[in-house]
Amino acid sequence: MRKKLTARLLATAILAATGCVAHAADTIKIGLMLPYSGTFTELGQNITNGFKLAIAEKGGKVGDRTIEYITVDDESAPAKANENANKLIKRDKVDVLVGTVHSGVALTMARAARSSNTLMIIPNAGADELTGALCAPNIFRASFSNWQVGYAVGALMAQKHKTAVSLAWKYAAGDEQTAGFKEAFEKGGGKVVKHLALPFPSTEFQPLLTEIASLQPEAVYTFVAGAAQVKLTKDYEAMGLKDKIPLYGAWITEGTLEAQGSSGQGLLSALHYADGLDTPRNNAFIESYKKAYGEVPDVFAVQGYDSAQLFLAGLEAVQGDTSKKKEMITAMENVKLDSPRGPLSFSKSHNPIMDMYIREAKGDQNIMIGMAVEGLEDPSPDCKL
Numbered sequence: 001m002r003k004k005l006t007a008r009l010l011a012t013a014i015l016a017a018t019g020c021v022a023h024a025a026d027t028i029k030i031g032l033m034l035p036y037s038g039t040f041t042e043l044g045q046n047i048t049n050g051f052k053l054a055i056a057e058k059g060g061k062v063g064d065r066t067i068e069y070i071t072v073d074d075e076s077a078p079a080k081a082n083e084n085a086n087k088l089i090k091r092d093k094v095d096v097l098v099g100t101v102h103s104g105v106a107l108t109m110a111r112a113a114r115s116s117n118t119l120m121i122i123p124n125a126g127a128d129e130l131t132g133a134l135c136a137p138n139i140f141r142a143s144f145s146n147w148q149v150g151y152a153v154g155a156l157m158a159q160k161h162k163t164a165v166s167l168a169w170k171y172a173a174g175d176e177q178t179a180g181f182k183e184a185f186e187k188g189g190g191k192v193v194k195h196l197a198l199p200f201p202s203t204e205f206q207p208l209l210t211e212i213a214s215l216q217p218e219a220v221y222t223f224v225a226g227a228a229q230v231k232l233t234k235d236y237e238a239m240g241l242k243d244k245i246p247l248y249g250a251w252i253t254e255g256t257l258e259a260q261g262s263s264g265q266g267l268l269s270a271l272h273y274a275d276g277l278d279t280p281r282n283n284a285f286i287e288s289y290k291k292a293y294g295e296v297p298d299v300f301a302v303q304g305y306d307s308a309q310l311f312l313a314g315l316e317a318v319q320g321d322t323s324k325k326k327e328m329i330t331a332m333e334n335v336k337l338d339s340p341r342g343p344l345s346f347s348k349s350h351n352p353i354m355d356m357y358i359r360e361a362k363g364d365q366n367i368m369i370g371m372a373v374e375g376l377e378d379p380s381p382d383c384k385l
């Protein structure tokens with residue numbers, strides 16, 4: 001009897017020990033669902049670079065668990081988003097879903113993350129709903145809401161102009177950023193005289209620019225991004241509008257100044273990152289990024305880096321034990337990140353609270369020349385957390 005009991009105790013001890021070893025050896029799986037083809041390719045790549053840099057700076061592991069990446073090209077295609085997200089959630093059983101750039105794709109990912117209670121970190125997509133009506137304890141955003149970036153540009157333009165036309169892609173990001181812009185511009189005494197829309201990812205700007213030339217507003221607000229913004233500023237300059245009707249946007253010169261040539265020079269924008277932010281944190285980040293990738297980081301790289309910093313805050317609170325999801329979430333909610341962009345904390349809806357800078361495009365840089373809005377928080381009225 002005594003012998004049997006000892007044998008059973010021994011077996012239990014061995015099982016527990018083996019279980020522990022198996023858990024310790026498990027990798028922490030990060031599902032990166034981002035655009036690696038199409039108009040947002042560079043954005044997806046820079047987010048990936050920033051994310052991997054922050055993890056590499058920590059030695060690529062937390063506790064005794066190594067970090068592993070599983071990557072999916074989402075093609076910025078909303079129709080493929082559910083299948084792609086579920087590959088990572090159900091087939092690969094990732095510990096965190098990181099994505100994406102395109103608002104429409106991210107909305108579908110968030111629904112999949114909500115229904116499976118998978119931790120999700122959004123490194124770009126601004127759809128207001130993600131931290132609004134769709135907000136959830138397991139969904140965080142390390143970038144911005146569309147309302148936030150539109151609002152910052154509206155605040156900047158209201159300091160200088162009384163009338164404006166807006167021009168944007170017709171999908172969540174274009175509609176919502178334009179709404180944020182209009183709110184701040186009209187609050188500051190301006191009037192939006194017309195909104196012009198074109199389908200994503202069209203770059204058929206000519207007819208819209210002809211209409212702008214005849215409307216003659218004092219300024220133009222725009223949201224298109226990635227490769228399309230190069231075509232827009234070039235068309236705008238070629239039609240003789242650049243020096244007559246100033247063109248503004250949050251993204252309009254981000255990461256593309258070299259390709260834009262003279263068409264980008266002098267343009268003003270407002271965003272949560274800028275060149276020339278001379279802080280020890282930002283300078284160290286730039287050096288580390290340049291060493292790793294041989295180029296200077298842009299805002300997308302910063303957003304990727306901060307997405308990883310946010311995840312690491314959760315992981316470190318539980319020494320890498322991702323089964324302690326509630327503790328991870330509490331740590332992520334309360335973290336105050338020392339971001340290259342400046343101090344970064346999170347609202348009740350899990351959206352960034354951050355400064356929005358005024359930038360001027362000079363050479364290959366978007367130089368910080370002032371503050372558009374300090375400590376901007378999206379009120380997220382529809383989030384019921």
Ligand code: BEZ
Pocket residue numbers: 101102103104124125126127173225226251
């Ligand atoms: C978006 O779809 O939310 C988005 C895409 C590119 C830049 C900014 C926002």
